[in-house]
Amino acid sequence: MVLKICFSSLLLVSCFSCSSNGTVEKTNEKGAKIQPTAQDLYIEHCSICHGSDGKLGAAGAKDLTQSKLSSVEVQKRIEKGKNGMPPMKELLGSKKNITSMTEYVLRMR
Numbered sequence: 001m002v003l004k005i006c007f008s009s010l011l012l013v014s015c016f017s018c019s020s021n022g023t024v025e026k027t028n029e030k031g032a033k034i035q036p037t038a039q040d041l042y043i044e045h046c047s048i049c050h051g052s053d054g055k056l057g058a059a060g061a062k063d064l065t066q067s068k069l070s071s072v073e074v075q076k077r078i079e080k081g082k083n084g085m086p087p088m089k090e091l092l093g094s095k096k097n098i099t100s101m102t103e104y105v106l107r108m109r
């Protein structure tokens with residue numbers, strides 16, 4: 001019994017440590033790192049809930065093609081989250097990524 005508990009907590013810990021640290025690393029054919037595009041970041045961090053076309057609505061996510069938020073509000077929502085929407089500031093890493101993600105989301109309409 002004790003062993004079983006130990007084992008499952010071990011599993012839990014290893015699950016946490018293997019979770020993505022948010023950096024999508026892409027390399028070109030020569031193996032050099034290239035900057036991920038907004039689409040890469042979107043597929044990596046957002047499509048699970050919003051779907052690749054923005055319409056999925058999983059976990060209560062809003063349809064991004066129907067969103068009426070201003071660009072400032074979209075950016076704020078991405079940075080800070082709301083209810084089931086997790087804050088994405090840390091994950092996206094840089095201001096540049098947040099700005100290009102905001103533009104990407106606005107283009108879905």
Ligand code: HEC
Pocket residue numbers: 042045046047048049050058059060061062063064066067068069074077078082083084085086088101105
């Ligand atoms: C864990 C699921 C989840 C992930 C991952 C997620 N979202 Fe969301 N998102 C939500 C939910 C839930 C809402 C609705 C929040 C509310 O208003 O209650 C939402 C709302 C939004 C809104 C506001 C839409 C509106 O009109 O109110 C934007 C913009 C948005 N998400 C963009 C993104 C972007 C960009 C990413 C990736 C960087 C992302 N989301 C990742 C769940 C998620």
